[in-house]
Amino acid sequence: MTEESKNLPTNFIKEIIDRDLEQGKNDGRIHTRFPPEPNGYLHIGHAKSIVLNFGIAKEYNGLCNLRFDDTNPIKEEEEYINSIIEDVQWLGFDWEDRLFFASDYFEQLYKLAEQLIKSGDAFVCDLTAEQIRSYRGTLTKPGTDSPYRDRSVAENLDLFRRMRGGEFPDGRRVLRAKIDMALPNLNMRDPVLYRILHATHPRTKDSWCIYPMYDWAHGLEDSIERITHSLCTLEFEDHRPLYDWCLVKLGVYHPQQIEFARLNLSYTILSKRKLLELVQEDMVSGWDDPRMPTISGMRRRGYTAAAIRNFCERIGIAKKDNIADMALLEYYVREDLNKTAPRVMAVLNPLKIVIDNYPEGQVENLPAVNNPEDPAAGNREIPFSRELYIEQEDFQEEPHKKFFRLAPGKEVRLKHAYIIKYERVVKDEQGNIKEVHCTYDPDTKSGGVNADRKVKGTLHWVSKMHSLEAEVRLYDRLFATANPNSVAEGTDFKSNLNPDSLKVITAQVEPGLKHVRAGDRFQFLRRGYFCVDIKDSNGGKLVFNRTVSLRDSWARIERMKLR
RNA sequence: UGCCGGGUCGUCUAAGGGUAAGACCGCGGCCUUUGGAGCCGUUAAUGGUGGUUCGAAUCCUCCCCCGGCAGCCA
Numbered sequence: 001m002t003e004e005s006k007n008l009p010t011n012f013i014k015e016i017i018d019r020d021l022e023q024g025k026n027d028g029r030i031h032t033r034f035p036p037e038p039n040g041y042l043h044i045g046h047a048k049s050i051v052l053n054f055g056i057a058k059e060y061n062g063l064c065n066l067r068f069d070d071t072n073p074i075k076e077e078e079e080y081i082n083s084i085i086e087d088v089q090w091l092g093f094d095w096e097d098r099l100f101f102a103s104d105y106f107e108q109l110y111k112l113a114e115q116l117i118k119s120g121d122a123f124v125c126d127l128t129a130e131q132i133r134s135y136r137g138t139l140t141k142p143g144t145d146s147p148y149r150d151r152s153v154a155e156n157l158d159l160f161r162r163m164r165g166g167e168f169p170d171g172r173r174v175l176r177a178k179i180d181m182a183l184p185n186l187n188m189r190d191p192v193l194y195r196i197l198h199a200t201h202p203r204t205k206d207s208w209c210i211y212p213m214y215d216w217a218h219g220l221e222d223s224i225e226r227i228t229h230s231l232c233t234l235e236f237e238d239h240r241p242l243y244d245w246c247l248v249k250l251g252v253y254h255p256q257q258i259e260f261a262r263l264n265l266s267y268t269i270l271s272k273r274k275l276l277e278l279v280q281e282d283m284v285s286g287w288d289d290p291r292m293p294t295i296s297g298m299r300r301r302g303y304t305a306a307a308i309r310n311f312c313e314r315i316g317i318a319k320k321d322n323i324a325d326m327a328l329l330e331y332y333v334r335e336d337l338n339k340t341a342p343r344v345m346a347v348l349n350p351l352k353i354v355i356d357n358y359p360e361g362q363v364e365n366l367p368a369v370n371n372p373e374d375p376a377a378g379n380r381e382i383p384f385s386r387e388l389y390i391e392q393e394d395f396q397e398e399p400h401k402k403f404f405r406l407a408p409g410k411e412v413r414l415k416h417a418y419i420i421k422y423e424r425v426v427k428d429e430q431g432n433i434k435e436v437h438c439t440y441d442p443d444t445k446s447g448g449v450n451a452d453r454k455v456k457g458t459l460h461w462v463s464k465m466h467s468l469e470a471e472v473r474l475y476d477r478l479f480a481t482a483n484p485n486s487v488a489e490g491t492d493f494k495s496n497l498n499p500d501s502l503k504v505i506t507a508q509v510e511p512g513l514k515h516v517r518a519g520d521r522f523q524f525l526r527r528g529y530f531c532v533d534i535k536d537s538n539g540g541k542l543v544f545n546r547t548v549s550l551r552d553s554w555a556r557i558e559r560m561k562l563r
Numbered sequence: 564u565g566c567c568g569g570g571u572c573g574u575c576u577a578a579g580g581g582u583a584a585g586a587c588c589g590c591g592g593c594c595u596u597u598g599g600a601g602c603c604g605u606u607a608a609u610g611g612u613g614g615u616u617c618g619a620a621u622c623c624u625c626c627c628c629c630g631g632c633a634g635c636c637a
Contacts (some may be wrong), residue, residue, distance in 0.1 A: 214637050278604055324575060373601095454596095551599070
């Protein structure tokens with residue numbers, strides 16, 4: 001792992017842990033968990049939680065479990081379980097033999113519910129969902145006791161057992177905690193603990209028709225696993241009193257819940273519900289569409305696990321609502337890929353160049369360094385010949401004064417090859433540039449006698465007769481606005497989708513790319529980082545995804561010009 | 564408007580009664596056979612008020628603003 005070690009921020013959770021350790025709490029044991037619900041794919045926001053939980057375990061010599069909180073069979077699927085396992089692993093974390101499922105605890109949870117009934121702290125309620133809602137009161141008005149609140153322990157027990165036995169249809173009855181309908185915290189107004197759901201669970205199949213609610217299940221799962229610090233996001237803050245209530249009433253081991261602010265990222269959304277919507281409405285190609293902020297999408301886009309980890313560590317942990325800058329994430333991919341990605345030449349928008357004084361039919365194989373940041377990456381050879389492609393944007397007939405590329409009267413270096421000089425341009429009837437003729441200086445071959453002659457610009461290129469065609473998918477941010485969730489009345493986040501988030505082009509790439517493997521990452525010189533698509537690239541067709549462009553100071557100059 | 568939680572550079576995060584710091588972004592420069600990378604420099608912040616104190620981002624008062632909560636979701 002290439003973790004960045006300098007100046008990483010501390011956080012309030014570590015301070016709590018330090019204090020607990022000083023006080024000898026839990027015998028100095030630190031045990032966390034990452035508890036996803038398998039109702040969608042993991043995204044970068046989950047990565048923040050994963051890095052936090054596994055990171056704390058590692059730092060304090062503790063343990064971190066991977067636990068599926070699979071208590072709602074209606075929304076959960078095996079596909080999601082598998083993808084989550086793959087993603088956490090890919091991110092570089094190891095739960096060893098501690099892969100758990102809430103569903104494995106269903107029997108224990110049920111027994112504890114009976115215990116709660118026996119102590120008079122829970123009752124079976126026959127109110128409908130709508131009735132429960134209206135009995136609950138409002139934010140400012142207290143609720144009203146359910147008419148079933150004072151059933152006897154025996155009757156509650158009998159009814160609850162019959163609920164489990166499948167005697168009642170969905171929604172007919174629920175088990176509720178008996179707390180206080182007048183409490184200002186709505187979660188404490190006799191919350192539902194179990195509901196009837198005749199649904200097939202991905203793991204327990206049809207063995208249950210009652211399922212525990214989050215508030216009942218989660219603290220008990222933590223307790224069963226002897227979790228010391230149960231880290232969750234801010235929206236569960238109001239649930240902590242209930243988390244604590246359940247554990248205290250049962251008299252079981254009591255983990256400490258601590259809440260932190262979830263991640264928001266500019267120009268994207270991090271809501272499983274909304275991401276699902278994009279998938280279901282075909283606004284993206286799937287959960288792993290390279291534009292998606294999902295771990296699988298980012299992986300397919302070419303992001304590295306190290307880049308994601310470094311980002312998560314840098315943004316820190318606090319309780320303040322935040323929107324992290326996409327530019328920071330991009331900084332970390334570039335940082336990682338700069339060190340590791342082999343350089344290669346690819347012309348995205350080809351313009352034909354003819355070297356008039358280069359012998360027809362001649363081919364030279366020129367040595368090229370694979371990665372100037374990594375000497376161990378070695379060299380390769382690339383063919384040079386009379387007809388080449390360069391980028392259309394690297395030639396201007398009437399150049400801006402700071403344009404250091406090919407233009408009338410100008411010379412440029414072709415990377416790894418020669419210095420060439422503009423001679424003339426050939427246009428079609430419409431006046432479009434067809435090709436540019438140049439001459440080369442044979443003495444300026446890279447490594448040769450006049451090779452160190454200074455020219456202002458260096459261009460990448462490919463040999464026309466040797467280059468390979470490749471499909472290149474130019475991805476841009478999924479949303480056009482920094483905060484897609486802020487929308488005008490009557491529209492939703494989808495109105496902020498960026499119509500230009502994907503542009504597919506046909507590029508010409510150097511011949512050595514013929515034998516790439518799925519997932520290989522490269523820097524296309526002067527263009528950005530690209531990776532071989534893991535789904536659509538194969539022997540017959542090369543497909544590259546743009547991970548991120550290079551920082552581009554020319555683009556900045558162009559922008560300044562517009563102002 | 565009941566309860567809970569938050570307000571520090573443009574962004575994210577530190578500083579826990581003693582010089583408001585770091586990262587990203589931006590800007591400027593150096594360097595460069597990638598206008599990449601690297602290196603150097605730099606702009607920029609404590610929501611307001613009153614108080615305690617030699618000294619307040621930090622403690623107290625009042626106010627303002629933002630977020631969450633009325634699923635048989637998690």
